[in-house]
Amino acid sequence: MTVASWPARVAALALLAAQTGCINEDYVFYVTDITVDVDAPGDGPITVVFHHAWQGEGVTGHPLGPIEEVTFDALPATHTLSYPQHAGEGLVLYAWQDDDGDGVLCAPGVDDEASGVTEVEGFPAHQLDAFVTLDALCRGAEGLYP
């Protein structure tokens, strides 16, 4: 049996005190390189929104919750995502194609821009591939998932 020296004991006690008595917000970011590809009917830029699959607990829990939005001119492409593990669980990828280049999904008179969603399998991992089929028209993420 090894008896720790008193400096080690003090350090361990200080660490324990710091972890139990000092920490307020405890942020954890899991960095992953995710290669995104889509099956899209048009040829406009693709906007991808990374979501948690679930956020919150109890009565305040809900599906989805945006993490980051990125627009790609060409796919497939790899993006480095700092996933906030402290804020939710699971990873969902929502994408839509901006055919008319106005920066918004559909609009009065524009009802044919495609969107789609997928839950990324294999997460968490530091290297991921995600593929989305844009087979819905003018649908937001909340209308497609779960």
Added chain:
Amino acid sequence: MGLTLALVVAASASSVSAAPNPKDLPEPPALANGEFASFDVLGGGSDKGAWAVGLQGGWPWFGARFQVGLAHNWTPIVDLDTALGRRWQPSVGIGKRILDHPRGRLSAELLLGWQIQTGDLAQRGPSGVFRLRLLGLVGRVNPWLMVGGRHTLLFDRTRTITADDTTTKWSARYRWSPHFAGGVVIGITKHVGIDIGIDWHFVDVQATAVSLPGIHLGVQFGGGR
């Protein structure tokens, strides 16, 4: 007859309005020299060897306080405040009467401790409080006022997990919560007293904001004299 009456009235009036000689003032009832435990708690600072305990309850603040006098009115203090059991503020520090007059006293207190707030807006961190206490001495029922501010550090941890390693960074947020309290304290005996007062704490939710005022009833006791 009328003239005589007017002179008598004028003479009486002049004798009433004449400023009294301070030496002729009656001695305050042994208050300023710290003989009442309740006045030590609300006014701050105890004489050497005197000790006092204060307990208060109300909405939303409850509190307990112990103090004991050392030489030159230096007064160690142990203090615990809680807001409905959601926020706890244990502190240890020192106080001193910095102005001692037969009609009042002013004292300063500096305490260091910890803040623990539970619930959805949990906060934990070291805190310090500075207070000024003012007590008027007019009899057994005396007004008191306290002005203070609590400074708190809240530490956050950010861990970033990459394929190669995990890095940890610490950051700190600062909170400042001024507070005011005031009321009257009644010295029932030298050893026992009560007070009633209002408490008005500001809250710091990324900006210092006004909160609802509270009210409390306190009891004090002590000895060592």
